[in-house]
Amino acid sequence: MNKRKGILFLVFALLLSLALVGCSGNSSTGGTKEEGEKDTGTEGTKDTEEGAGGGTLVFGRGGDSTSLDPAVTTEGEAFKVTDNLFETLINFGEQDTEIEPGLATEWETSEDGLKHTLKLREGVKFHDGTDFNAEAVVFNLERWKAGNAEQFYYYNSQFGDKIDSVVAVDEYTVEFNLNKPIAPFYKNLAMSPFGIASPAAIEKHGEKFIENPVGTGPFVFKEWKRNDRITIEKFADYWQEGLPKLDQVIFRSIPENSARLNALASGEVDLIDGVNFSDVPTIEGNPDLQVFERPTLNVAYLGLTNTRGPLKDKLVRQALNHAVDKKALIEAFYAGAADPAINPMPPVVAGYNDAVEDYPYDPEKAKELLKEAGYENGFEMELWAMPVARPYMPDGQKVAEALQANFEAIGVKAKIVSYEWGTYLEKANKGEADSFLLGWTGDNGDADNFLYVLLDEDAIGSNNYTYYKNSELHEILLKAQASSDQAEREELYKQAQVIIKDDAPWIPLVHSRPILAGKAGISNFKPHPTGSDLLSHVELK
Amino acid sequence: MFSYTIKRVLSLVPVLLGLSLIVFFMIRAIPGDPAQIILGQLATKEAVEELTKQLGLDQPWYIQYFTYLGGLLTGDLGESIKTKTAISQEIWPYLAATIELSFCAIVIAIVIGVNAGIISAWYQNSWFDYIAMVLALIGVSMPIFWLGLMEQWVFAINLDWLPTSGREEVRNPVTSITNIYMIDTLLQGRMDQFWDVVKHLILPAFALATIPMAIIARITRSSMLEVMRSDFIRTARAKGLRMFWVVYKHSLKNAIIPVLTIIGLQTGLLLGGAILTETIFSWPGMGRYIYDAINARDYPVIQSGILIIAFIFVMINLVVDLLYAVIDPRIKYN
Numbered sequence: 001m002n003k004r005k006g007i008l009f010l011v012f013a014l015l016l017s018l019a020l021v022g023c024s025g026n027s028s029t030g031g032t033k034e035e036g037e038k039d040t041g042t043e044g045t046k047d048t049e050e051g052a053g054g055g056t057l058v059f060g061r062g063g064d065s066t067s068l069d070p071a072v073t074t075e076g077e078a079f080k081v082t083d084n085l086f087e088t089l090i091n092f093g094e095q096d097t098e099i100e101p102g103l104a105t106e107w108e109t110s111e112d113g114l115k116h117t118l119k120l121r122e123g124v125k126f127h128d129g130t131d132f133n134a135e136a137v138v139f140n141l142e143r144w145k146a147g148n149a150e151q152f153y154y155y156n157s158q159f160g161d162k163i164d165s166v167v168a169v170d171e172y173t174v175e176f177n178l179n180k181p182i183a184p185f186y187k188n189l190a191m192s193p194f195g196i197a198s199p200a201a202i203e204k205h206g207e208k209f210i211e212n213p214v215g216t217g218p219f220v221f222k223e224w225k226r227n228d229r230i231t232i233e234k235f236a237d238y239w240q241e242g243l244p245k246l247d248q249v250i251f252r253s254i255p256e257n258s259a260r261l262n263a264l265a266s267g268e269v270d271l272i273d274g275v276n277f278s279d280v281p282t283i284e285g286n287p288d289l290q291v292f293e294r295p296t297l298n299v300a301y302l303g304l305t306n307t308r309g310p311l312k313d314k315l316v317r318q319a320l321n322h323a324v325d326k327k328a329l330i331e332a333f334y335a336g337a338a339d340p341a342i343n344p345m346p347p348v349v350a351g352y353n354d355a356v357e358d359y360p361y362d363p364e365k366a367k368e369l370l371k372e373a374g375y376e377n378g379f380e381m382e383l384w385a386m387p388v389a390r391p392y393m394p395d396g397q398k399v400a401e402a403l404q405a406n407f408e409a410i411g412v413k414a415k416i417v418s419y420e421w422g423t424y425l426e427k428a429n430k431g432e433a434d435s436f437l438l439g440w441t442g443d444n445g446d447a448d449n450f451l452y453v454l455l456d457e458d459a460i461g462s463n464n465y466t467y468y469k470n471s472e473l474h475e476i477l478l479k480a481q482a483s484s485d486q487a488e489r490e491e492l493y494k495q496a497q498v499i500i501k502d503d504a505p506w507i508p509l510v511h512s513r514p515i516l517a518g519k520a521g522i523s524n525f526k527p528h529p530t531g532s533d534l535l536s537h538v539e540l541k
Numbered sequence: 542m543f544s545y546t547i548k549r550v551l552s553l554v555p556v557l558l559g560l561s562l563i564v565f566f567m568i569r570a571i572p573g574d575p576a577q578i579i580l581g582q583l584a585t586k587e588a589v590e591e592l593t594k595q596l597g598l599d600q601p602w603y604i605q606y607f608t609y610l611g612g613l614l615t616g617d618l619g620e621s622i623k624t625k626t627a628i629s630q631e632i633w634p635y636l637a638a639t640i641e642l643s644f645c646a647i648v649i650a651i652v653i654g655v656n657a658g659i660i661s662a663w664y665q666n667s668w669f670d671y672i673a674m675v676l677a678l679i680g681v682s683m684p685i686f687w688l689g690l691m692e693q694w695v696f697a698i699n700l701d702w703l704p705t706s707g708r709e710e711v712r713n714p715v716t717s718i719t720n721i722y723m724i725d726t727l728l729q730g731r732m733d734q735f736w737d738v739v740k741h742l743i744l745p746a747f748a749l750a751t752i753p754m755a756i757i758a759r760i761t762r763s764s765m766l767e768v769m770r771s772d773f774i775r776t777a778r779a780k781g782l783r784m785f786w787v788v789y790k791h792s793l794k795n796a797i798i799p800v801l802t803i804i805g806l807q808t809g810l811l812l813g814g815a816i817l818t819e820t821i822f823s824w825p826g827m828g829r830y831i832y833d834a835i836n837a838r839d840y841p842v843i844q845s846g847i848l849i850i851a852f853i854f855v856m857i858n859l860v861v862d863l864l865y866a867v868i869d870p871r872i873k874y875n
Contacts, residue, residue, distance in 0.1 A: 056712050058711055058712065066623055066624070148588065148591075207625065210625075223714075225634070225825070226624075226631065226634070226635075226825070227635070227825035227829055227830065227833070228707070228708070228823075228825040229707075229711055231711075231714075250711045250712070252707065252711060252823070253823060253825075254706055254707075254823040255820050255823060255829070256690075256820050256821050256823070258690055259689070259690065259693060259705060259706055259820075259821050259822070259823065262690070262693040262694065262697060262698060262705045262706070263704075263705045263706050263707075263823075265698045266693075266697040266698050266701065266704065266705050268704055268705060268706070268707070268710075268711075421836065422836060422838060426574070426577060
């Protein structure tokens with residue numbers, strides 16, 4: 001091993017020296033002098049940066065944004081940037097999805113849940129110097145309302161036509177009139193896509209607002225080089241005194257996970273997300289680096305398409321649930337940074353049912369169930385492996401292989417299949433997969449955003465890929481959606497989880513805690529469960 | 542020669558037409574409905590239908606094709622579905638990044654590859670020859686992904702000589718004029734940034750150069766061996782010419798034609814085939830631009846991107862063909 005490394009190193013050194021010889025020949029015009037100048041130059045800027053303020057943080061991430069206007073996108077990468085440019089009326093908690101004052105300081109709901117009145121924060125300015133007030137809020141809401149689902153996807157899915165009108169009562173009071181109660185109304189308002197934008201800037205830039213974002217957030221947009229980097233800088237007139245701490249943040253796209261970690265280790269970036277779970281021990285062993293765990297708001301699962309072959313039978317699905325060793329999965333692929341999933345939503349979500357117990361890992365029991373269902377000799381099925389890595393599914397192929405071995409042990413022969421990602425989703429969506437790996441990260445931390453979106457019969461054709469249908473569950477979920485009594489809702493969701501557990505449309509696998517890593521000198525960085533982080537408190541030493 | 546050039550350029554027209562047709566059909570053979578993928582998993586049927594109409598995807602294929610072709614002739618490469626920007630407007634920064642990287646890579650590949658090939662041939666069966674050809678064999682079969690990560694690990698992390706990725710130090714960004722950063726920094730007289738850009742280029746350029754370098758070395762060696770067995774070389778050596786002249790003037794000139802062909806082909810391949818290098822070194826070039834477009838089913842971008850690369854490929858090979866005549870007077874085109 002060592003010998004091989006040695007030879008390799010020699011080869012590299014040889015090639016490099018040749019190249020350097022070539023280079024120096026081409027551009028020998030006063031090399032030394034220029035280099036001397038350069039050294040003082042960079043050090044000079046560094047000193048002033050560090051002396052005057054919080055400096056520059058370079059954030060390395062997997063992909064570029066597609067839009068800087070949060071309202072028109074559904075993409076996680078986009079929100080990572082826009083959360084720092086725009087603010088919402090309601091905020092999520094620092095590291096949870098409880099609701100807190102944002103651009104609205106207080107709010108009130110009518111008895112019937114059809115009228116919400118919000119008091120707005122005074123003295124807030126947009127980056128272009130215009131005032132934030134009730135007019136601006138109404139303008140934004142009307143803009144979203146006027147567009148279709150293609151343009152403003154999240155507005156349509158979270159509010160749709162349930163909002164009748166939005167009225168500016170006075171300069172700092174807005175009133176939302178609904179025609180149907182929306183239980184998670186305030187949680188929805190706290191979602192990244194509902195950042196309030198400057199009306200003047202929207203009118204000025206029109207369609208090009210996606211490249212010229214203007215909000216009230218702690219940072220102001222500076223530059224976007226597509227597929228490369230986005231630069232934002234401190235907003236001098238930000239309403240929260242003393243924030244942001246940093247002068248500038250640069251979001252760099254570094255698509256490959258290992259290359260991103262290399263960039264962190266060599267000091268080119270200060271903070272990265274999308275760290276491989278297998279790299280955690282290496283990072284922990286490096287005194288210059290630190291690991292951050294994002295609180296979980298996700299679930300990884302193996303969907304069992306309820307309309308296909310033996311999987312039509314509830315007993316078979318339960319048997320498969322008994323066959324999977326989740327602890328081993330977590331040890332092998334998540335470096336321990338995950339918990340076994342019992343219900344389709346993580347325990348932080350209000351309404352989570354603690355009383356539901358998981359199908360224990362028990363191959364014997366699984367065989368018995370199979371026998372009872374008439375599949376004593378097992379059966380064959382396809383097992384689809386995700387072709388892309390996600391925080392909840394670091395390596396679809398390997399997880400699929402582990403599950404394949406689990407199923408083999410009870411006599412079920414699973415054939416691993418994979419497609420290019422777009423095709424995978426489309427085919428699975430059409431119910432063409434027997435069993436398939438997939439996952440979900442919550443948008444607003446509400447139970448509806450997991451149970452209804454993923455498992456209700458209304459969601460067949462969209463996110464209910466298993467074609468699971470249960471009319472009792474459907475009624476419960478609709479009732480919970482319309483109720484504005486939080487205690488009642490939680491009770492309903494608890495019932496829903498009992499039903500789902502018994503029907504076993506999935507094998508819930510894990511709730512993972514996605515890993516980030518940064519330089520040791522970073523403080524006050526609090527990763528948010530939704531996946532987009534507010535960087536205003538972050539400091540860099 | 543002149544009339545040949547004209548003829549060759551004219552003959553490009555059917556080639557490019559055929560190319561555009563192949564690209565057009567290949568893209569439509571990708572499974573998946575673009576409207577569905579663009580709108581995401583939760584889109585309604587109506588929205589999908591509306592977008593399909595808006596994109597013109599409900600039209601018969603020949604109408605779609607001729608609309609596209611008509612646009613091309615007027616310099617309109619279409620509009621990206623994802624960014625809603627004209628492709629002709631947004632493509633240049635990616636193309637410039639790719640050109641800069643490919644250029645450096647091919648220069649490295651030629652300088653090292655040709656010289657290694659010559660020395661190997663001259664000292665045939667010496668230890669240098671053996672080592673160079675074993676290395677060339679390794680180079681041809683090198684997994685670029687692994688090589689790139691190893692380069693980063695050795696030169697960026699352990700030795701701390703070079704940066705791991707990107708085109709520039711983002712804390713001290715280059716102001717782009719042409720988007721070819723080596724030129725931009727020189728134009729602005731920023732030597733500090735010029736060195737920084739060069740440093741960023743070294744690792745990806747070497748990774749990208751590895752395979753062509755190995756191929757060029759092998760071809761040069763075998764071509765040189767053939768030439769060196771010929772009588773005129775023996776004569777040259779017999780009359781006491783300095784070795785340098787024998788090699789670089791007499792032998793190389795006669796041996797260069799097949800090498801040139803390979804260089805032309807490899808340069809073309811670099812332009813389109815840099816996706817792995819671009820991914821590992823987060824180089825914002827054409828490979829990733831097209832790859833992302835494929836994932837997003839951004840038809841116009843895939844079409845125009847591939848077509849532009851194909852066009853450059855064809856042009857490079859045209860230039861190579863014409864160079865034959867310049868280098869070797871025995872080749873005459875009529």
